[in-house]
Amino acid sequence: MAIRLVLVWILALFAIPVFAADVDGFRVWTDPEKTRAVLDLDSRTEYQLFTLDNPPRVVIDLPKSSLDHALKFTAEHAGVIDGVRHGAPDKDTLRIVLDLESQSEIKSFLLDPTGGYGYRLVIDLFQKNGQNSQPRLKQISAMQEQNRDVVVAIDAGHGGEDPGATGKNRTREKDVVLAIAKELKKTIDAQPGMTAVLTRTGDYYIPLRDRFEKARKYRADLFVSIHADAFKNRNVSGSSVFVLSSKGASSEFARRLAASENSSDLVGGVTLSDKDDMLASVLLDLSQSATMEASHAVADSVFGSLRTLGKTHKNDVEHANFMVLKSPDVPSLLVETAFISNPSEEQRLKDPAWQRRTARAITDGIQNYFFMSPPPGTWIASNRQPVRHQVVRGDTLGEIASRYRVSLYSLRRVNQLKTDNIRVGAELVIPTT
Numbered sequence: 001m002a003i004r005l006v007l008v009w010i011l012a013l014f015a016i017p018v019f020a021a022d023v024d025g026f027r028v029w030t031d032p033e034k035t036r037a038v039l040d041l042d043s044r045t046e047y048q049l050f051t052l053d054n055p056p057r058v059v060i061d062l063p064k065s066s067l068d069h070a071l072k073f074t075a076e077h078a079g080v081i082d083g084v085r086h087g088a089p090d091k092d093t094l095r096i097v098l099d100l101e102s103q104s105e106i107k108s109f110l111l112d113p114t115g116g117y118g119y120r121l122v123i124d125l126f127q128k129n130g131q132n133s134q135p136r137l138k139q140i141s142a143m144q145e146q147n148r149d150v151v152v153a154i155d156a157g158h159g160g161e162d163p164g165a166t167g168k169n170r171t172r173e174k175d176v177v178l179a180i181a182k183e184l185k186k187t188i189d190a191q192p193g194m195t196a197v198l199t200r201t202g203d204y205y206i207p208l209r210d211r212f213e214k215a216r217k218y219r220a221d222l223f224v225s226i227h228a229d230a231f232k233n234r235n236v237s238g239s240s241v242f243v244l245s246s247k248g249a250s251s252e253f254a255r256r257l258a259a260s261e262n263s264s265d266l267v268g269g270v271t272l273s274d275k276d277d278m279l280a281s282v283l284l285d286l287s288q289s290a291t292m293e294a295s296h297a298v299a300d301s302v303f304g305s306l307r308t309l310g311k312t313h314k315n316d317v318e319h320a321n322f323m324v325l326k327s328p329d330v331p332s333l334l335v336e337t338a339f340i341s342n343p344s345e346e347q348r349l350k351d352p353a354w355q356r357r358t359a360r361a362i363t364d365g366i367q368n369y370f371f372m373s374p375p376p377g378t379w380i381a382s383n384r385q386p387v388r389h390q391v392v393r394g395d396t397l398g399e400i401a402s403r404y405r406v407s408l409y410s411l412r413r414v415n416q417l418k419t420d421n422i423r424v425g426a427e428l429v430i431p432t433t
């Protein structure tokens with residue numbers, strides 16, 4: 001029963017008067033590495049945290065604080081936390097006790113208000129019994145083989161504490177993009193020669209840089225981040241495809257969007273310091289133009305495929321300074337699948353049939369790209385199929401040629417076209433090298 005370890009005794013910057021804090025809320029998230037508990041506070045406060053054995057638990061004492069409701073959390077996200085209760089060891093202290101399933105390594109810190117959240121006390125619990133026996137991914141061992149699968153890392157945006165954008169009917173971006181990401185993984189895995197991995201599989205937050213670092217760890221051939229857009233004007237609609245801009249955002253709209261997508265790391269508790277900016281610029285410089293070129297090619301292909309589904313927001317692939325796209329060596333794109341702020345698109349985002357169609361269109365675009373330029377040593381390199389393009393309204397032969405980076409001459413020749421007139425719905429074979 002002895003106090004095992006006094007971990008933290010944090011005083012606020014102006015520690016002399018002890019600040020009283022009300023506890024307004026309590027949330028728990030679990031990701032594959034840790035369980036995160038968050039206490040919402042109405043002000044900055046000092047706290048004392050220690051652990052006890054038998055049964056294992058974490059005790060958090062908040063001096064001069066109060067709590068006027070029961071703390072609750074969703075069992076689904078509970079992770080290592082079995083229960084939560086509170087009491088008062090003396091009349092001036094609020095004590096919150098987390099009952100744990102097993103002894104855990106603990107990190108705690110205070111966060112200042114940001115992104116719609118107020119002051120927070122974050123308690124991260126890491127499982128001790130050195131498990132983490134993550135199943136080896138088939139593609140990593142397959143790397144050694146000939147005819148390996150191409151690996152696509154799919155990143156469902158936001159998660160956990162960071163809900164992303166929210167629709168008029170309270171649909172949360174983090175939920176619908178996870179559903180679409182899972183659907184996309186299913187569709188990609190069903191293609192011969194292709195394997196997909198997810199950066200997140202549940203409702204938890206991953207810092208932006210960790211997302212592309214995961215893709216690099218999996219030796220992904222491609223990174224696709226899935227989002228749903230939002231805008232003040234609820235009439236704005238359509239899907240968009242973004243690649244990283246070499247010099248910041250290319251339009252005011254893209255700049256605004258980049259600011260809101262990038263701010264999620266502030267919500268997640270990690271601040272992008274200027275060191276990160278420098279690293280990012282170094283990475284960008286090093287990021288061989290080959291990666292950028294490949295990102296553009298695959299983005300063009302995915303954009304063309306999404307156009308067959310319906311309205312796109314703009315007429316072309318856009319550029320923005322998204323942190324999550326800054327992988328130096330993995331071609332990366334970000335798909336804003338629809339506007340969650342538009343009520344009819346919000347409806348669609350939740351519709352499993354629409355999610356499937358969108359996943360299918362993204363997969364087609366990705367697959368066509370790999371058929372056009374297969375990485376050496378892959379199954380697709382030795383078994384690729386001819387790429388076909390279905391003509392949609394507004395297509396011209398010249399645009400199709402530039403989209404697939406082929407010459408107008410070869411496009412005409414392969415399809416035995418006498419004129420440049422093309423019929424909506426017609427299928428063109430795209431010549432590959």
Ligand SMILES: [Zn+2]
Nearest residue numbers: 157164227228
């Ligand atoms: Zn987003």
